[in-house]
Amino acid sequence: EVQLLESGGGLVQPGGSLRLSCAASGFTFSTHAMSWVRQAPGKGLEWVSAISGSGDITYYTDSVKGRFTISRDNSKNTLFLQMNSLRAEDTAVYYCARDTMIAPRGHFDYWGQGTLVTVSS
């Protein structure tokens, strides 16, 4: 059974940093690209970042470029999102999602349960 389990969310002050993790199980992790998708309270879904199965290709939405870094450790079946210079508008539930392809090119067939990031003083 495919499982994705996010962790690392919490309350952080504006300008602060957080590192999210997503532990994957039930499939061959390195053969799937992965993405982070967020949802602000009461709002819709917003794609944030994607990474290829090997980790050599990454993409970001414009609003997080230069502040967020996506990475993965295929030996530990874990996806990461390092978030720096956090802003109030980054407040959201962050989901990790599995891409159906090894390159970040497909749709998302499995999602984690999400982890809440709150940026506030």
Next chain:
Amino acid sequence: DIQMTQSPSTLSASVGDRATITCRASQSVSSWLAWYQQKPGKAPKLLIYKASSLESGVPSRFSGSGSGTEFTLTISSLQPDDFATYYCQQYNTYSWTFGQGTKVEIK
């Protein structure tokens, strides 16, 4: 970026009704379009991919159609479990975008 626009924003319907949600793209996405269902406090669930392919395990009352810039999600006969929010998503470019969502509520 490609913008995705769903209509209506809210759909009020009764059990047994046919429900139709439209998603329009600001430029062609070919057939690279997915539909997701989300219930409050839960993660999105994939329903349809490549515009009209039904994800394994999804009831056949769900169907998708369209290509290019206009797409439709149809629920042939609404069931109590179907009252939720639905999102379309394009994956034609290296910047995935979602529609704003359509809430299907009980009339």
